[in-house]
Amino acid sequence: MKYSKEETLAIANKASKNTLMETLQIEMIDYGEDFLLARMPVTPRVHQPDGVLHGGATAALAESVGSFASHIFLDSENLMIRGLEITANHLKSVREGYIYAKATFIHKGRTTQLLDIRVTNDKEELISVCKLSTISLPKRS
Structure with a gap:
């Protein structure tokens, strides 16, 4: 069954309730034929002790958007999607605002599946480059 863009994003965001995504305030905000875009606010909640964005929070954002992309673009009604491996190269620090993760x-x-996830800040500067591999397996009955 096909949903509109707005319905698909609403379903993805509703699925995040009571999860790490809700805790980190990760929100799916856009998608197209070959990408999914999410954002996360950078506040003290996701800082390292020295006041900059924690790399683990960035990796959680990247894995979340990459996994949701696999759900959206694969047959997730009959498949379960799991992350296998994530790598993250952090290039620039962030203290406030939003970061955006675009998965392709x-x-x-x-x-x-292998996804490229580019994380940028409000000024569209590259913050991190991440790679996520996922596996799709048949759902058990």
Whole structure:
């Protein structure tokens, strides 16, 4: 069943209730034919002790948007999607505002997928480059 863009984003955001995504205030905000975009506020809640964005929070944002992209662009009614591995190269620090994670597929195989996730700040400066591999397996009955 196909949903509108607004319905798809609402479903994704509703699925985040009572999860790490809700705790980090991650929100899916846009998608197109080949990408999904999410954002997360940078507040003291996601800072390291020295007052900058924690790399683990950035990785959580990247894994969240990449996994949701796999759910949206694959047959998630019949498949369960799980993350296999994530890498994150942090290039610039952030103290406040929002960061945005845009996930696109490098490889969209039947069983494994590889996604490129670019994380930027409010000024569209590159903050982190992440890669996420996911696996899609048949749902158990």
